Amino acid sequence: MRAGAKVAALTEALAPHGAQRSDLATGAMLVLPRGAVLEAAGLAREHGFDLLLDVFAIDWLAYPGHRGPRFSVTYHAHAVAANERCWLRVHLDEDDTLPSVTGVWPAAAFMEREVYDLFGVVFDGHPDLRKLVTPEDLEGHPLRKDYPLGESPTLFNDGRFLDPASFRSGMMGGSRGLTGWVGGARKGVVSAAPEVAAEAAAEATATAGADGAAATKEGAA
Amino acid sequence: MKPERQRHAPQGAGRPVGTPPSEFETRLMRINVGPQHPSTHGVLRLVVDLDGERIARLTPQIGYLHTGFEKTMEHRTYQQCITYSNRMDYAHGFGHDLAYVLAAEELVGSRVPERAQRVRVLLTELNRIASHLLFLGTGILDMGALTLFFYTMREREKILQLFEMVSGVRMNYGYFRVGGLAYDLPEGFEEQTRAFLDEFPAMLQQYADLFAKNDIYLGRTKGVGVIPAETAIANGLTGPSLRASGVPLDQRKAAPYSGYEDYDFEVPTSDAGDAHARFEMRLREFEQSTRICRQALERLEPGPIKDPDRRISLPPRQELETSMEAVIFHFKLVTEGFHPPRGEAYVATESARGELGYHLVSDGGSMPYRVKIRVPSLVNLQSLESTCVGGLFADMVVNIASIDPVMGDVDK
Numbered sequence: 001m002r003a004g005a006k007v008a009a010l011t012e013a014l015a016p017h018g019a020q021r022s023d024l025a026t027g028a029m030l031v032l033p034r035g036a037v038l039e040a041a042g043l044a045r046e047h048g049f050d051l052l053l054d055v056f057a058i059d060w061l062a063y064p065g066h067r068g069p070r071f072s073v074t075y076h077a078h079a080v081a082a083n084e085r086c087w088l089r090v091h092l093d094e095d096d097t098l099p100s101v102t103g104v105w106p107a108a109a110f111m112e113r114e115v116y117d118l119f120g121v122v123f124d125g126h127p128d129l130r131k132l133v134t135p136e137d138l139e140g141h142p143l144r145k146d147y148p149l150g151e152s153p154t155l156f157n158d159g160r161f162l163d164p165a166s167f168r169s170g171m172m173g174g175s176r177g178l179t180g181w182v183g184g185a186r187k188g189v190v191s192a193a194p195e196v197a198a199e200a201a202a203e204a205t206a207t208a209g210a211d212g213a214a215a216t217k218e219g220a221a
Numbered sequence: 222m223k224p225e226r227q228r229h230a231p232q233g234a235g236r237p238v239g240t241p242p243s244e245f246e247t248r249l250m251r252i253n254v255g256p257q258h259p260s261t262h263g264v265l266r267l268v269v270d271l272d273g274e275r276i277a278r279l280t281p282q283i284g285y286l287h288t289g290f291e292k293t294m295e296h297r298t299y300q301q302c303i304t305y306s307n308r309m310d311y312a313h314g315f316g317h318d319l320a321y322v323l324a325a326e327e328l329v330g331s332r333v334p335e336r337a338q339r340v341r342v343l344l345t346e347l348n349r350i351a352s353h354l355l356f357l358g359t360g361i362l363d364m365g366a367l368t369l370f371f372y373t374m375r376e377r378e379k380i381l382q383l384f385e386m387v388s389g390v391r392m393n394y395g396y397f398r399v400g401g402l403a404y405d406l407p408e409g410f411e412e413q414t415r416a417f418l419d420e421f422p423a424m425l426q427q428y429a430d431l432f433a434k435n436d437i438y439l440g441r442t443k444g445v446g447v448i449p450a451e452t453a454i455a456n457g458l459t460g461p462s463l464r465a466s467g468v469p470l471d472q473r474k475a476a477p478y479s480g481y482e483d484y485d486f487e488v489p490t491s492d493a494g495d496a497h498a499r500f501e502m503r504l505r506e507f508e509q510s511t512r513i514c515r516q517a518l519e520r521l522e523p524g525p526i527k528d529p530d531r532r533i534s535l536p537p538r539q540e541l542e543t544s545m546e547a548v549i550f551h552f553k554l555v556t557e558g559f560h561p562p563r564g565e566a567y568v569a570t571e572s573a574r575g576e577l578g579y580h581l582v583s584d585g586g587s588m589p590y591r592v593k594i595r596v597p598s599l600v601n602l603q604s605l606e607s608t609c610v611g612g613l614f615a616d617m618v619v620n621i622a623s624i625d626p627v628m629g630d631v632d633k
Contacts, residue, residue, distance in 0.1 A: 024565045026327055051454050051470075053569075053576060053600075056593040063584050076567075076580075076595070080454060080468060083475045085569070107457025110603050118291075133284035133632055143292055 004084040010047045014040055022089070029074075029087035034098070037090050041075065041104040049077035049086060052105035055112055057119040061145040069093045073121060075101065075108075092121070100126035118143035249277050254617075256285050261621060262359060263628030265602075274613050279606045283599075286632035294592040298558030299325050302589065303395050306579070309596065310630035311392055312355050315341075315348040315384075316572035318397040323478055324579040325399040325589075327566035329559055331533050336524040337401040338480045343517035344387065344396070345479075346510040347414070350421075351380040352573035353503040353510075360500065360622035361432055364441050369431050376424050379417050386410050399559075400528030411518060418514055425507055433504075442497035446608040446620040449494060456607065457600040460575025461506060462624050464490045465498035472571040483520075484513050496616075499623035533559050558587040567595075574598050574625055598630035 007028045011021055017036040022029050032040050054076040060066040069091040078085045092098060100123040101108045112123045113132040120141040123129060140147055249270045256264035264285035270278040290309060294302045306321040307314030319341055326333060333341075358373030381391040386407050388396040396403050432438050448458065453466040463470055471488040473481040489505035491498035527534040535554055536547035567580040575597030582591040601624050608624070609617045 024567065026324075026566045026568060051459075052457055053459075053578075054580070054593070054595045056580065058582060058591045058593075063590060074580075078576075080470055087567075105457070106455045107600060107603060110599060114599075131284075133287035135284070142289060147292075149292070149296070 004082065006048050006079050006082045006084045007086050010044055010049070010086060013043050013047065019088075024087060027085055027087060029089055032088055032090045034090050034092055034096060037088075038099045038101065038104070040088055041101040044075075044077050044086070044088065045104050048079040048082050049084075051078040051080050052076070052101075052107040052111070053078050053085070055101075055108055055115055057115045057121055057143075059119060059143065059145045069096070071096075071119060071121060073098060073115060077105070094120075097122040097124050099124050100129075102126055117141070120144065247272065256282075259363075261628075262626060265621070265626065265628055265631070267605075267617070269609075269614070269617070271614060274615075276609045276612055276614060276617060279609050279617070281602055281605060283602070283628070283631050286628050288633070290633045291592045291594060295589055298587050299329070299399050299561070299589065300554075300558055302592070303397060303399075304393075307393050307395060308629065309594065309633050310572060310574070310577075310598070310627050312627050313348050313352040313573040314392060314394050315345045315397070316352075316570065316577060318394065319345050319479065320568065320570040320572070320577045321579045322397045322399050323568040323570065324566045324581045325561070327568055328564060328581055328583050329399065329533060329561040331400040331528045331530060333401055333479075333528060334525040335480075336522060337526045339517045339521050340402055340406060340526070341397060342479050342481065342484070343414070343514055343521070344384070344394075346513045346517070347380050347383065349510045349573045350507055350514075351377045351384075353507060354380075356503055356573075356622075356625045357428065357500070360619075360625075361438065363618045363622045364438060366432055366435070366438065369428060372424070372428060372431065376421065383410065383414055383417065386413070398527070398534070400530065400533040402526045405526050411521065414514070415518060418511055418518070421511055422508070425504070429504070439497065441616070441619055442500060442623070443495060445496045445616045446612065446623060447493075447495045448604055448608055452607055453494070453604065456604045458575070458604045460571070460573070460597050460601065461502040462499050462601060462604070463575065464488065465502045466494040467492040472569045472576055476569055478568055478570055481513075484516050486512050496619050496623040499625075503625075560585055560587050572597055574627065574630065575601055594633055596630045596633055598626040598628075599633075602626050602631055 011019070011028075011030060014030055014032065014036070017039055018033045019030045019036065019040065022031045030040070052075065055073065056076075057071055057073045059071055060068075061070055070093055072089050072091045074090075075088040076085065077088065090098065098121060100112055102112065103125070109127065110132060112126055113128070113130060115121050116123060116126075116129055117131040117134055118141055134142060249272055251268065251270050254267040254269055255261040256266040258265075261267070266282040266285070268280045268282060269276055290305050294305050297305070302321060302325070303318060306317040310317050325331075354373040354377040358370040358377075362370045384394060385391050387410060388394040388403075448462070448466050450466045450468050453463050454468065458466070459470065467490055469488050469490045472478070473486075474488055486509045489502055489509065491501060531547070531550040532554075536544070536551055540547040541551055561583045563583055563585045565580065565582045567578050569576055569578045571577070576595065577597055578595045580591075580593040580595065581589045582593075584590040605620060605624060608620045612620070
C-alpha cells in the first residue's frame with residue numbers, strides 16, 4: 001500500500017507536534033511523542049481517517065537491541081473515502097498512561113480495553129476501562145513478554161491455583177486431579193494408577209447398586 | 222381475593238394501592254442473556270437492562286473462548302502458526318489462513334505462484350459461501366423458521382466435503398502455507414466444485430422462495446436495528462454489515478490482494494442499514510462469490526504451487542535423495558523454519574465478517590515477535606449496543622444474527 005495524499009497531509013500537519021515518519025513494510029506509520037496522542041487522533045480524524053481499525057500494544061522487552069520505552073501502542077486508521085490507511089505509534093514506559101481516543105473514535109472502546117487487559121496500559125478518560133477477555137480473577141497481563149509461559153502455575157486472586165503437574169496427572173489418570181477423571185488419556189490408553197482405578201471401580205459399583213435399588217423401588221411402586 | 226388480583230396485575234404491581242396509573246414507578250430490569258443461549262451463536266453473554274420490553278442498556282461480556290492465540294503464535298515458527306490461524310473464525314477458516322500467510326509472505330518476501338493464488342481465492346470464496354450459509358440458516362432460525370436451516374446446512378455440507386477432499390478435514394484446514402499451498406488439489410476436485418457451482422444458483426432460488434417474501438421475516442427485519450453509515454464507521458463496523466449501511470468498503474476492491482483485481486465481481490451495497498439489508502447483503506454476496514469461484518476455476522492452470530525459494534518452501538521429496546543441498550534446506554526448515562528480516566507487515570483482507578488482518582512483527586528470528594490479529598467480529602460487536610438500545614428485546618436476537626459475530630473470532 002502506497003502512502004497517498006491524505007497521509008502526506010497528515011504527516012505535514014503532525015510535524016509541529018513532533019511526529020516522525022517510520023514506515024512499515026506495508027504502509028505509512030507516524031511515530032508520535034506521548035503527549036500528542038489526542039491532538040494527533042483529532043487531526044487524523046479531520047484529515048479523513050474516520051474508520052479506526054485497531055489499537056494494539058507491543059511489548060519490546062525481549063526485542064533484541066531495543067532501547068527506549070518498553071511498550072508501544074499503535075493506532076491503525078483507515079480513510080474510507082480516500083481509501084488510505086496509516087498507523088500512528090506512541091512509545092511509553094511501564095508506568096505511563098495514555099489518553100483515551102474514544103472521544104475521537106468511539107470504536108476504540110473495546111480495543112483500548114483489550115490493550116489494558118493484555119498489556120496493562122491504562123487509558124485515561126476511557127468510559128469503561130475493564131478487562132475484556134481474561135477472567136476477572138486472573139492477575140497479570142498475559143501478552144507481556146515477562147508473563148510466565150507454560151509450566152508455571154496459574155495464580156488466581158482468590159488463592160486458587162492451577163499447578164500444571166498435578167493437573168496433567170489428573171488428566172492422565174494418575175490422580176483424581178482437578179477433574180476427577182480416572183480414565184485413560186485417550187481411547188486405547190489405560191493409564192489409571194491401580195489404586196485410583198480400583199477406588200473408581202468400587203465407587204462405580206456402589207453407584208450402580210444404588211441406582212439398581214432405586215430402579216427396583218420404582219418398579220415396585 | 223384482593224391480594225390475588227394484585228399479584229396478577231399486569232402493570233405497576235409494586236405501586237401502593239390507590240396511586241393513579243400515570244404515576245407508576247418503573248424500574249429497569251437487568252437480565253442476563255447467554256453465554257449458553259442458542260441465539261448468541263456461541264458464547265456471547267449480554268447483560269441487558271430492560272425498560273419494559275425495550276432495551277435501555279446492553280453490555281456484551283466476552284472472553285469465554287479466549288485462548289491466547291496471539292501469545293501462542295509468538296512461540297511457533299511462521300509455518301506452524303497456520304495451525305492456529307484458522308481456529309479463530311471457525312466458520313471462515315480459509316479467510317484467516319489467507320490473511321496470515323499474506324502478512325507472513327510480505328515479511329519474508331515470498332513470491333506465490335499463480336496457481337497457488339487462484340486456489341487460495343477459490344477456497345476462500347467457497348468458504349465465504351459456507352460461512353454465509355451458516356449465517357443465513359442460523360439467522361433465520363433465530364426468527365423461528367426452522368426449515369431453511371436444513372437447506373443451508375445441506376449446501377454447506379457439500380462445500381465442507383470439498384474442503385475435506387482438499388485438506389482432509391472439514392474445519393481447521395491448515396492447507397495454505399507461507400509461500401503457497403501444502404500440496405496440490407486432489408483429483409476430481411475441480412469437477413466436483415464445478416458441479417456444486419452449477420447447482421448452487423438454483424439452491425439460492427430455493428432459499429429465496431422459502432423466506433425472502435415471508436411476512437414474518439420481513440416484519441422482523443425491515444426497519445429493525447438501523448445503523449446509519451456515520452455510526453457504523455464511528456463504531457468501526459466493517460464487512461457486509463457496513464455495506465448494508467451504504468458504505469462500499471470491500472478490501473478485495475479497495476486494496477486487492479491475491480490477484481482479486483483480475484476478477485470481475487461487484488460489491489453489493491444497500492442504503493437501508495437495517496437488519497433486512499444486512500441479510501440481503503449476504504444473499505447477494507453468494508452470487509458474487511460464485512462468480513469469483515467460477516473465474517478462479519476457469520483460470521486454474523497446472524503449475525507450481527509453492528514458492529521455489531528453498532529458504533521458504535520444503536524441497537520436493539525426490540530431491541532429498543540426490544541433493545545434499547536439499548537435505549540441508551529441509552533440515553533447516555523443519556528444525557527452525559525461515560527467518561524473515563526485521564520489520565512489520567500488515568495485509569488487509571476481506572473476510573466474511575469484515576476487515577481481517579495480521580499485524581506481524583519480526584525480530585529476525587524464526588518465530589514472530591508479536592502477532593496482532595485485527596479480527597472483524599470483535600469490533601463489529603461494538604455496534605450491537607447502539608443498534609439494540611431503544612429497540613424491542615426480541616429484535617436483539619435479530620440484530621445479533623444480522624451482525625454475524627463468530628465468538629472464536631471475537632475472543633481469539
